[in-house]
Amino acid sequence: MDTVTMDVSYLIDATSMLLRWLHLIVGIAWIGSSFYFVWLDNSIRPPKDQALKDAGVGGELWAMHGGGFYNPQKYAVAPKQLPEDLHFFFWPSYTTWLTGFLLISTLYYFQAATYMVDPSIAAITPAQSVGIGIATLVVGWIVYDQLARLLIERSQLLFAVIYSAFVTAVAFGLTHVLSGRAAYIHVGAMIATTMTANVFFWIIPAQRKQVAAMKRGEEVNPLLGKRAKQRSYHNNYLTMPVLFAMISNHYAATYNHPHAWLVLILIMLGSVLVRHFFNLRHKGVNRWEFPIVGMAIILGVLVWIAPKPVATNSASNAPTLAEITAITQARCTGCHADKPTILPVAQAGVKLDTPERVKQYAQRIYERSAQLKNMPLANMTKMTDEERAKVAAWYQAGAK
Numbered sequence: 001m002d003t004v005t006m007d008v009s010y011l012i013d014a015t016s017m018l019l020r021w022l023h024l025i026v027g028i029a030w031i032g033s034s035f036y037f038v039w040l041d042n043s044i045r046p047p048k049d050q051a052l053k054d055a056g057v058g059g060e061l062w063a064m065h066g067g068g069f070y071n072p073q074k075y076a077v078a079p080k081q082l083p084e085d086l087h088f089f090f091w092p093s094y095t096t097w098l099t100g101f102l103l104i105s106t107l108y109y110f111q112a113a114t115y116m117v118d119p120s121i122a123a124i125t126p127a128q129s130v131g132i133g134i135a136t137l138v139v140g141w142i143v144y145d146q147l148a149r150l151l152i153e154r155s156q157l158l159f160a161v162i163y164s165a166f167v168t169a170v171a172f173g174l175t176h177v178l179s180g181r182a183a184y185i186h187v188g189a190m191i192a193t194t195m196t197a198n199v200f201f202w203i204i205p206a207q208r209k210q211v212a213a214m215k216r217g218e219e220v221n222p223l224l225g226k227r228a229k230q231r232s233y234h235n236n237y238l239t240m241p242v243l244f245a246m247i248s249n250h251y252a253a254t255y256n257h258p259h260a261w262l263v264l265i266l267i268m269l270g271s272v273l274v275r276h277f278f279n280l281r282h283k284g285v286n287r288w289e290f291p292i293v294g295m296a297i298i299l300g301v302l303v304w305i306a307p308k309p310v311a312t313n314s315a316s317n318a319p320t321l322a323e324i325t326a327i328t329q330a331r332c333t334g335c336h337a338d339k340p341t342i343l344p345v346a347q348a349g350v351k352l353d354t355p356e357r358v359k360q361y362a363q364r365i366y367e368r369s370a371q372l373k374n375m376p377l378a379n380m381t382k383m384t385d386e387e388r389a390k391v392a393a394w395y396q397a398g399a400k
């Protein structure tokens with residue numbers, strides 16, 4: 001392994017660390033304020049004070065936070081006069097998207113052969129995989145936006161059903177062309193792009209029009225605020241599915257499942273039902289069937305996808321640690337050793353080059369190579385079924 005490649009790998013590591021950190025910080029700032037405002041909208045109640053009613057306040061509430069009393073008020077349409085100092089909230093959303101796009105580029109697009117392509121799923125080139133990934137983000141927004149324009153006023157439920165069907169189709173398609181982890185992250189990134197596009201193309205422009213109308217001394221069209229709010233509500237529901245997709249890469253049993261698309265969609269659906277409960281609850285309506293069904297779906301999926309014990313021929317002699325180490329040295333150390341030969345650093349910090357280390361990681365070797373079969377990565381080192389069966393037999397005999 002030459003030192004140049006080592007440096008590139010470290011550069012990717014360091015870049016992705018900084019980007020992921022920043023992505024989390026700005027993402028929390030965005031979603032935190034977005035959740036707060038949706039909660040506020042659901043929790044405010046019409047004011048009793050006549051002066052507030054006369055001023056055009058449609059709802060208010062009292063809250064305490066950090067030792068202070070707060071009394072936010074929402075105007076039914078707009079205040080009579082434009083306040084001097086008016087805060088907009090858009091940088092957190094834009095920077096979340098930007099850092100997310102840089103992160104997906106660093107981890108996936110620059111390493112497409114490793115992370116985007118899985119030859120056992122589809123024989124595509126790394127360039128094609130990147131094209132598919134980026135196209136998904138754009139097409140996802142166009143379809144969402146057209147559906148929303150068409151249906152948002154008619155029926156939110158109909159919109160939700162059709163958009164869910166579209167996301168399901170995308171999940172199905174992507175899990176049949178990209179590697180499982182890349183497919184999951186792209187479904188998430190597609191929805192997340194739509195959320196930021198909602199802010200960029202609808203919510204902020206509507207606010208600018210509202211402010212411009214007030215500056216001209218005209219009446220503010222209530223439709224502007226209403227439309228922006230609908231999109232903002234969609235973002236609120238879409239947050240749960242996106243966040244699951246973003247953490248899914250840690251859970252190989254999900255994205256590696258033979259029906260990975262269905263696993264993803266069901267978990268996303270469950271999370272949206274739980275969110276719906278909270279949105280209703282903040283309005284004072286308790287509909288416990290939503291979180292119960294939502295959690296039942298998620299837990300049901302987790303039970304369904306639990307890796308099964310691999311059937312082994314127990315009559316034959318269990319392989320020895322030496323035999324298994326020979327297998328990992330042939331199939332795994334390319335990416336899991338002090339100085340691996342395929343990828344430049346020990347992946348996930350796991351090293352499988354000595355008998356001691358093989359013993360230490362017995363359970364995870366069994367899980368990844370015999371149960372889930374998603375190691376070696378994209379089976380780059382061509383591990384055979386016979387070798388996987390040996391790992392299973394060795395593990396089940398006590399990994400001795």
Ligand code: HEC
Pocket residue numbers: 252328331332333334335336342343347348350352364365368369375376377380381383
């Ligand atoms: C071509 C490179 C490559 C090869 C070969 C490879 N791996 Fe991996 N492995 C990775 C990468 C990349 C990750 C990190 C991503 C992930 O967890 O899926 C990883 C992660 C793992 C993990 C997860 C560690 C954790 O955090 O839970 C285990 C276990 C593992 N590999 C076992 C194996 C075994 C066993 C073999 C050989 C049979 C093997 N790998 C061969 C690339 C490889």
